[in-house]
Amino acid sequence: MSLVFDQTNATKSCRSVADIEIGSLRLTSGKILKKVKLRYELVGPPAAPVILVCHALTGNHLTVGSKEEPGWWSGLIGEQNYIDTNKFRILTFNVLGGCNGSTGPSSINPATNEMYRMTFPVITVKDIVKAQYKALQKLRINHLAGVVGGSLGGMQVMEWGLLYPKMMDKLIILAATPVLSDYGIGFNYIAESAIKNDVEWNGGEYGENQMLRGLEIARMLGMVTYRSSHLFHERFQREKQACTFSVISYLDYQGKKLTQRFDANSYLYLLGAMNYHDIGEGRGGWETGCKSFEAPILTIGYGDDLIYEPDFIQKFSKEAPNCSYHFVPTSFGHDGFLTEYEKWGNIIKEFLN
Numbered sequence: 186m187s188l189v190f191d192q193t194n195a196t197k198s199c200r201s202v203a204d205i206e207i208g209s210l211r212l213t214s215g216k217i218l219k220k221v222k223l224r225y226e227l228v229g230p231p232a233a234p235v236i237l238v239c240h241a242l243t244g245n246h247l248t249v250g251s252k253e254e255p256g257w258w259s260g261l262i263g264e265q266n267y268i269d270t271n272k273f274r275i276l277t278f279n280v281l282g283g284c285n286g287s288t289g290p291s292s293i294n295p296a297t298n299e300m301y302r303m304t305f306p307v308i309t310v311k312d313i314v315k316a317q318y319k320a321l322q323k324l325r326i327n328h329l330a331g332v333v334g335g336s337l338g339g340m341q342v343m344e345w346g347l348l349y350p351k352m353m354d355k356l357i358i359l360a361a362t363p364v365l366s367d368y369g370i371g372f373n374y375i376a377e378s379a380i381k382n383d384v385e386w387n388g389g390e391y392g393e394n395q396m397l398r399g400l401e402i403a404r405m406l407g408m409v410t411y412r413s414s415h416l417f418h419e420r421f422q423r424e425k426q427a428c429t430f431s432v433i434s435y436l437d438y439q440g441k442k443l444t445q446r447f448d449a450n451s452y453l454y455l456l457g458a459m460n461y462h463d464i465g466e467g468r469g470g471w472e473t474g475c476k477s478f479e480a481p482i483l484t485i486g487y488g489d490d491l492i493y494e495p496d497f498i499q500k501f502s503k504e505a506p507n508c509s510y511h512f513v514p515t516s517f518g519h520d521g522f523l524t525e526y527e528k529w530g531n532i533i534k535e536f537l538n
Contacts, residue, residue, distance in 0.1 A: 281317075
């Protein structure tokens with residue numbers, strides 16, 4: 186296990202980034218993945234209650250980050266923030282199937298000494314959660330003050346609450362539904378097609394550090410569907426830069442930016458996990474399955490979210506026991522859970538206290 190320590194304010198909130206090996210993992214498919222490793226970030230006082238944060242599709246384990254490189258949720262979590270790292274210890278794993286240190290398609294297959302690429306086995310949200318549970322056991326963390334996540338992270342929170350109902354005190358589900366809608370599956374299929382029809386993708390056998398146009402297009406699609414037309418109009422207003430529209434330059438930039446940090450094969454595997462997310466599978470349907478939650482639940486839906494519609498989140502919240510629902514009006518759509526914390530951060534703060 187390799188460790189990186191941030192000693193800033195160590196007496197209040199120490200930080201470590203590390204890898205942990207969890208051994209073999211039997212997947213939902215029945216296949217066994219050997220020598221599984223997860224990378225994680227752990228921030229907060231050593232004796233504080235632990236909150237597990239589950240990240241979204243293109244997120245990673247760097248939730249809080251450092252002063253030099255703030256994490257993707259540093260606007261929500263940190264010292265004296267809505268989730269206070271002086272009171273809680275925050276743990277985030279890079280997901281199984283990811284590309285930021287955890288075992289995934291770009292990892293070396295111990296049986297062949299070559300990268301898995303598209304020979305990596307199919308994974309589900311349940312598999313992601315079971316890998317995290319094994320890692321918690323290795324870390325000797327037996328109970329969680331809460332589990333929180335948005336989008337794919339919210340899907341993980343649901344499975345955490347159903348697979349290990351006595352493991353946590355509270356569940357916080359942001360911008361996520363008990364099943365992925367056909368609309369969401371449709372958009373994911375377009376993204377998948379963009380990647381797989383890129384000649385350079387080459388059946389997943391593309392060169393290391395190769396920036397694929399197919400992944401760029403998939404990211405552009407995400408930037409459009411995860412946000413609202415109102416936001417695009419407010420921001421761009423048909424403004425032009427040189428010989429093109431500002432919105433086009435923006436989407437090109439975002440597409441290229443993702444290819445510099447994310448693996449296309451991982452993107453495909455995680456899209457698949459999202460597609461097959463259904464908390465009702467093997468539990469008599471989601472309406473019946475959600476009756477098995479034991480921990481109190483907070484759900485938040487965001488205005489103009491096309492993929493995880495607030496009405497569906499509210500419907501789920503009425504079926505689940507001890508669940509409170511909040512709606513946040515925003516033009517950021519699905520990406521509302523990554524911004525405008527002043528609108529909803531206090532809801533989480535009050536729920537945890």
